[in-house]
Amino acid sequence: xxxxxxxxxxxxxxxxxGALLLMTPLLYGVWPLALLLIFLHSPGYxxxxxxxxxxxxxxTYINQRMFGGREALTTADVIWINAGEVWGLNLAALYxxxxxxxxxxxxxxxxxxVNALAHxxxxxxxxxxxxxxxxxxLIFLPLGIxxxxxxxxxxxxxxxxxxxxxxxxxxxxxxxxxxxxxxx
Numbered sequence: 331x332x333x334x335x336x337x338x339x340x341x342x343x344x345x346x347x348g349a350l351l352l353m354t355p356l357l358y359g360v361w362p363l364a365l366l367l368i369f370l371h372s373p374g375y376x377x378x379x380x381x382x383x384x385x386x387x388x389x390t391y392i393n394q395r396m397f398g399g400r401e402a403l404t405t406a407d408v409i410w411i412n413a414g415e416v417w418g419l420n421l422a423a424l425y426x427x428x429x430x431x432x433x434x435x436x437x438x439x440x441x442x443x444v445n446a447l448a449h450x451x452x453x454x455x456x457x458x459x460x461x462x463x464x465x466x467x468l469i470f471l472p473l474g475i476x477x478x479x480x481x482x483x484x485x486x487x488x489x490x491x492x493x494x495x496x497x498x499x500x501x502x503x504x505x506x507x508x509x510x511x512x513x514x
Contacts, residue, residue: 336405340383341371347376352508364432365424367477371438372420372480374469378445379412382462391461397454402510411502416441419498433483436491439474446470 350373365435382388392403395471420438427435446466475484 332409333408335409335413339409340380343376344380344410347373348379350376357456362432364477365427367473367480368420368424368427368432368435368438370426370473371423371442371477372417374442374465374473375416378462378469379464381465383408383412384461387461390460395456395460398508399508400510400513402506402513404509407502407505415498432481434490436478436481436483436487436492438492439477440495441463441498442474442489443478444499445446446474448499468490472504 340341350369354366354370357369361369386405386408389403389405389408393399393401396402419441423438425434447461449460449463449466483491
């Protein structure tokens with residue numbers, strides 16, 4: 331099963347993004363704008379994942395450029411982070427937005443914005459492209475900012491969404507540093 335996922339999850343993300351985007355006109359006008367914006371984070375992330383992970387580009391970039399050839403990020407890590415954690419968190423955010431309120435679903439836009447900064451920082455540092463940078467500018471920044479601007483939320487709701495997003499990215503970074511240390 332893992333070999334199948336390894337070979338096809340990126341293509342599956344692209345197909346799912348297309349299917350979800352084709353549903354958007356049916357949802358527009360039926361769902362409140364806040365719910366629709368949270369929904370769009372899933373296909374937005376999937377498009378980003380196609381740019382980022384086609385031909386294993388991001389994992390290779392991280393391991394070579396950021397960790398000097400040590401395997402800090404494995405294929406299993408990439409699949410779990412993207413298909414497990416990101417898709418799962420965005421789905422949970424959609425259900426939370428629908429049932430509890432969109433202000434409690436701000437992990438979706440903050441996850442995009444923190445991830446965009448995680449691509450922009452290395453691009454500035456190394457003065458070069460990294461896999462995922464283009465969609466960070468074209469999708470993550472506009473959709474993340476628009477969502478935060480459009481959804482009324484309290485300071486605790488913003489703090490929760492931002493804090494969870496930073497915690498997830500920090501967990502990924504700490505895990506990568508530990509694996510690189512063991513591989514070094």
